[in-house]
Amino acid sequence: MSRVRIHNFAVSLDGFSTGEGQSLETPFGHAGERLMSGWFFQTRTFRGMQGKTDGRMGVDDAFAGQWGGEIGAEIMGRNKFGPQRGPWENHDWTGWWGPNPPFHTPVFVLTHHPRPSVEMEGGTTFHFIDATPEEALRQARDAAGGLDVRIGGGPATVRQFLAADLVDHMHVVLVPILLGRGERLWDGQEGLEERFDIESVTSPTGVTHMSFDRR
Amino acid sequence: MSRVRIHNFAVSLDGFSTGEGQSLETPFGHAGERLMSGWFFQTRTFRGMQGKTDGRMGVDDAFAGQWGGEIGAEIMGRNKFGPQRGPWENHDWTGWWGPNPPFHTPVFVLTHHPRPSVEMEGGTTFHFIDATPEEALRQARDAAGGLDVRIGGGPATVRQFLAADLVDHMHVVLVPILLGRGERLWDGQEGLEERFDIESVTSPTGVTHMSFDRR
Structure with missing residues (x-):
């Protein structure tokens, strides 16, 4: 049975997984890159996503690298896909990740405002669906060809899947900063x-890397 | 200069240091003993407070044992002292700790309802003061004879002293449970x-033991 997994999901000591005030320039709001810069950006895994071959190994990379293997589809919330809210003004926006996003699988974007699917370079296709966690997971599993499904965030999406008891594995990275405001995990x-x-x-x-495996 | 220290201060993964619904029977509300039972109760330090000579050493005890040394006074909030709220109905209550509390120093209890000091066995004397963090610390330092002052909690008291930037060292114990409700640290x-x-x-x-040392 394919598993449902969450990886590299960072949270501040006071429980925020994203800051306040997301915009085109600040995908994580006032948190900036502070939830990721201290441990993730140096890893071989992240550097590899940038097409680089340098990067550190060690425990941060050991966890970071679990993100990629055996994943056949991702589900993400609309706020991970982009800063827009409400009906789409146009369909120009194709995510933060440039022409070749690092997913290389179908990606299901949860939104109350569906739009046509977008096929990117490198095997990533964004599908926009208005669905419950259960229905989104059914579609993602159909697309995943027996591989695992990753829940990509943000925090509201993770909370929904946890509340529905659909998560088999979750890797949370506790970052010792106090954001004070934002969205709670x-x-x-x-x-x-x-x-x-x-x-x-x-x-x-x-x-601190925390690993949750469903009993 | 005597330092201001916080020790063995447990917090749930979702940031609560005490549960909801404190009462005479449930000092930590619905949290019960879960913030302490998994790591603290087995330590040589805690067993020693009970007059026992068994108990585990290792990293939990190494941190737990820093609680006691070189402390000349404690400051605690009224909710750590007891479950009563508002004016004291009588002065019978002398804390959760029996006739010989584990403090063995003057203890300043912050309350808007002062009452006469209470001298216990073993060197603990409870003083009840209505004071700002700065004024409480001044009184505690006067009583501490050059030794350090411990802030004993609960969370509201810790937050006040952190906000006033009066804390030199803080040991927080992150316990991987989700309380969902209570008082946030x-x-x-x-x-x-x-x-x-x-x-x-x-x-x-x-x-996870977290150690905060003021820069």
Whole structure:
């Protein structure tokens, strides 16, 4: 059975996974790149996404690299796809990632405003669907060819899939910064620990990797 | 200069340091003992407070044991002292800790309803003061004879002292449970990381010890 996985999902010590005020220039709002810059950007995994062959290994990369393998489709929320809200003014926007996004699979974007699918270079195709988590997962599994499905975020999307108990594995990166405001990851998840085996390991970069495996 | 220190201060993954619904029977509300039972109760330090000589060492105890040394006074919020709210109905309540509390120093209890000091066995004396963090600290330092002052909690008291930038060292224990409700530790602390050097280390018991030292 294909699993549902979440990877490299960073959260501040006070529980925010994105800052306040997303815009075209600030995909993470006032958080800027601080949830990712201290541990992710140096990894071989991230550098590889940029077409580079340098980058550090070690524990941060060991976790970061689990992101890619055996994934046949991704589901993401609309706010991960772009800063627009409400009806699309046009269909020019094709995501933050340029002509060749790092997904290389079908990507299902959850939105109340569907639009035609967009085929990008490198195997990524964005599909826009207005669906419950269960229905989105059914479509993603159909497209994944027996491989796993990744939930790409943002926090509202992760919360929805956790609340529906659809997540098999979740990798959370606790970053020791206090954002003070933004979108909370953990709201409404009382007792989550009863459904998962949880492991934690700290990295020399200061973050703590938490691994949740469904029991 | 005597330092202001916080020790063994546990917080759930979603940021709550105490649960909802404190009462005489449930000092931590619906959280019960879950913020302490997994890592603290087994330590040699805690067992020693109970008059026992067994107990585990290892990383949890190494941190737990820093609680006691070189402390000349404690400051705590009224909700750490007891479950009562508003004016005292009588002065019978002398804390959760029995006739010989584990503090063995003067303890300043912050309350809008002062009452006469209470001298306990073993060197603990509770003083009840209606004071700002700065004034409470001045009184505690006077009583501490040059030793350090511990801020004992609860979360509202810790937040006040952090907001007033009066804390030199803070040991937070991140417990991988989701309480969902209660009193938040981190509210209003945006940018706290800029004032502290932060270290994290995980324990085989699953908690993560975070050490904040003021820069």
